[in-house]
Amino acid sequence: MSPENLALLQELAGPIVAITVIGTVGWVATTWLRIKHGYPLEGSWGQAIHPKTDDQAMQRIALLTSENAELQAQLGSIKDRLATVERIVTDSGYQLTAQIEALRDRDGASSVN
Missing domain, CATH: 1.20.5 (Single alpha-helices involved in coiled-coils or other helix-helix interfaces)
Known part of the structure; x- marks a missing residue:
């Protein structure tokens, strides 16, 4: 070299x-x-x-999977309830009822005075 x-x-x-x-x-x-x-x-x-996964990791995966399923079910229920509330609030009958109640409250307040 x-x-x-x-x-x-x-x-x-x-x-x-x-x-x-x-x-x-x-x-x-x-x-x-x-x-x-x-x-x-x-x-x-x-x-x-x-x-390779150990038993603890498998238990954790199973726990997270079941928790995920529960949360998805709760979310679906909340979406259904929200749709119902939106339908009630946007319903014309609800608005009419709210207007009638407002008139009653106004009349009730003026009769007290």
Whole structure:
């Protein structure tokens, strides 16, 4: 090996090591985030490898699924009730009743004075 090539290799050794370390740390961080959030990993041939879930995670998933179903049912009920209230308020009979009650209140207040 010539002295020029040896000097060039020594100059590039630091950046090569730094790039290798940064790439490895990035890969480890990406893998950790995928495992933490339940995303499948990739095998050497590109196939999806799903991380194993423990019993606690399965119970949490079941609890969240049932809670989600309950909340969706409540939301549907609230939407139905809101539609009913909107229909009552926009009904002309309701407005007429409100006007009659306002007249009664006005007449009742003037007869008291």
